[in-house]
Amino acid sequence: MVLTVRENELCALVIRRGIAPYRGRWALPGGFVLPDEDLPDAAVRELSEETRTANVHLEQLGTYGRPGRDPRMRVITVAYLALAADLPAPTAGSDAAEARWSTVDDLVSTPRRLAFDHHEILTDGIERARAKLEYSPLATAFCAPEFTVAELRLVYETVWGVRLDPRNFHRKVAGAEGFLLPTGTTTTRHGGRPAQLFRRGPATILSPPMLRN
Amino acid sequence: MVLTVRENELCALVIRRGIAPYRGRWALPGGFVLPDEDLPDAAVRELSEETRTANVHLEQLGTYGRPGRDPRMRVITVAYLALAADLPAPTAGSDAAEARWSTVDDLVSTPRRLAFDHHEILTDGIERARAKLEYSPLATAFCAPEFTVAELRLVYETVWGVRLDPRNFHRKVAGAEGFLLPTGTTTTRHGGRPAQLFRRGPATILSPPMLRN
DNA sequence: ATAATAGTGTCTGTCAGACACTATATC
DNA sequence: GATATAGTGTCTGACAGACACTATTAT
Structure with missing residues (x-):
């Protein structure tokens, strides 16, 4: 499937x-x-x-x-x-x-x-x-090769059917070892302040994990 | 297997x-x-x-x-x-x-x-x-129907190949909702102060989980 | 008494959630 | 300017690890 x-x-x-x-x-x-x-x-x-x-x-x-x-x-x-x-x-x-x-x-x-x-x-x-x-960093499989933190958050919100605090989410994924690889470029495709673009990093398991409650 | x-x-x-x-x-x-x-x-x-x-x-x-x-x-x-x-x-x-x-x-x-x-x-x-x-509470599958906290801890230590602090382990499993069901009886089969006997409780997932580090 | 295991209390550092606040874009 | 999104700092409560301490048995 x-x-x-x-x-x-x-x-x-x-x-x-x-x-x-x-x-x-x-x-x-x-x-x-x-x-x-x-x-x-x-x-x-x-x-x-x-x-x-x-x-x-x-x-x-x-x-x-x-x-x-x-x-x-x-x-x-x-x-x-x-x-x-x-x-x-x-x-x-x-x-x-x-x-x-x-x-x-x-x-x-x-x-x-x-x-x-x-x-x-x-x-x-x-x-x-x-x-x-x-x-696991599998949420990135739902994203384009380069994605913003907000796009990744939307994946989590959609799959889990919950709302996540954008600020805490950002801090958390940014701190998870090997989850995100900065590309150095930014995008304004969602309006507002330009967001950094990332690729998926080398990690296969997330520590600390992203917990749904 | x-x-x-x-x-x-x-x-x-x-x-x-x-x-x-x-x-x-x-x-x-x-x-x-x-x-x-x-x-x-x-x-x-x-x-x-x-x-x-x-x-x-x-x-x-x-x-x-x-x-x-x-x-x-x-x-x-x-x-x-x-x-x-x-x-x-x-x-x-x-x-x-x-x-x-x-x-x-x-x-x-x-x-x-x-x-x-x-x-x-x-x-x-x-x-x-x-x-x-x-x-999950699957560690209980490795135990007899009635078991002590120390016996359960030995399962974790053996399967994970680590040593766990008996006091923190006790507090943690005792606090995990639906993990353990007290039987009201005790045993001294390992010497020392009598230990309570438990059966596995109704929980199918542990919260909070037991984390290996 | 001594030793052994069972179980509780307390301290401390870390982290998640809430949210004030700053930063940088468009209109 | 207003508004939108991006990202940081700070506070607080919960919890994990370390470990002092108490409880109850056997010898």
Whole structure:
């Protein structure tokens, strides 16, 4: 599943199924692993079929194998979670009649909208993303390569669904070892005083972590 | 993979393979999922074949599918992590010539000892267990149903490989909401002043968390 | 009494949250 | 000027680590 932040909303990529079962229903994008393909490679391949991929974080989410979850046959799904910056409009893939971004609020509030057990995969992925923002620099995966502290804060606010104090947030991310790398340039794209632009730093875990309360 | 704490050491259950490939080599216990079996059910079944299971925590660890990881054919392994209190001596299963506990220090320091890619699964599982002790009450899974604060502290010290101040540790676990449930009874099995006995409480996440530094 | 472990109180430094304040842009 | 956003300084309350101290057992 692919998550992004666009227009102040956490969104997931969904496709409308063009074939049975669940024809016409929305589903998470996916596909079958090739006979000689490693699992992460298959995830990257499927991802690139649905969207122009650049600067995407990809990690294994979990494996779903309940008998009967696919009415055709026994299917074990190894779900991958992708976090990406706001991308150009998604493109329809081979088995997808249509692809679009849907807010997770919409998807979560209507559990029957998604085919198979994809609602369960969706909620697991959302919770994983929320948790990982705390102790990893993954929020940067939702940003363009160069971003301001305010843009990063908006990611946290959107994914967690909270408001954060801009001043304390700034002090905190600026103090987290290896989180942000200054570029030396500034931008006024949000008006007001020019803001510094940063790239993501080398840290893989944040200390101290960003805690949601 | 099964982890336990015994004699102040973090230990993993390993079996000596009785059949090819890797015949005679140590490996993590496992088996194949039945055609109509859910993944957690298969994990429970395999676990009960190797050890007398009681009061065991079980969670999905990750899925390993690199082509060539099993020389016979393409095999996708869905690894489960089990955390258990010190158990009676393990019993050999169907495809295992021998089963025993091995300290993770020994296993980790000799990466070629385990068959297949089991060393990678092992290190992933150890890291998962270490991380989960921080923000979940899972340390209690390594304890008997009733335990003292000192016994719980020994679990943390063993899994993390650190020394913790007994007084600060006591204050901290006692203050963590829903972590410990007093039984009202005491024990002197470690000598000295009688210690209260606790059961694990209803909390699923710890707040505040126990932080390793 | 001595030793061992259990548990509490207190001090101190660090850090999160609240928020006053300064800085630099546009209109 | 007014207004918007960026960023710093300061205060306060909570909490982690260090450790003195008390409590209750066995020998």
